[in-house]
Amino acid sequence: MIGMVVFVISFVLFLLISLATALPPGAWIVEQYIPGIMQTDYEALATGIINGVIYGVIIWFIFTIAKMRYDRMQGPKEAVVKVEKKDK
Numbered sequence: 001m002i003g004m005v006v007f008v009i010s011f012v013l014f015l016l017i018s019l020a021t022a023l024p025p026g027a028w029i030v031e032q033y034i035p036g037i038m039q040t041d042y043e044a045l046a047t048g049i050i051n052g053v054i055y056g057v058i059i060w061f062i063f064t065i066a067k068m069r070y071d072r073m074q075g076p077k078e079a080v081v082k083v084e085k086k087d088k
Contacts, residue, residue: 006063011056018048026051 018026026047030037037043 002067003060003064007056007060010059011052013052014055015048015052018051019044022047023051025054 014023017023022044026049029050030043030047034046037046
């Protein structure tokens with residue numbers, strides 16, 4: 001669940017950054033595979049969405065690996081179960 005939040009935050013961050021400046025690989029992908037959108041108002045939006053997805057997945061993957069390692073270092077968690085007897 002927390003991984004989804006990390007992905008959404010990084011997606012929005014890189015979308016906004018890409019609207020201001022052209023970042024690779026989004027700019028390269030738009031230039032190579034969608035040349036019809038070049039020099040239009042939608043070029044920055046397409047670049048931003050592509051960069052948001054790519055960098056969001058990378059950051060989410062790194063976060064997931066780091067969280068798994070952190071949880072493994074913490075060791076097993078203890079669970080205490082208290083059973084009460086009912087007297088008749």
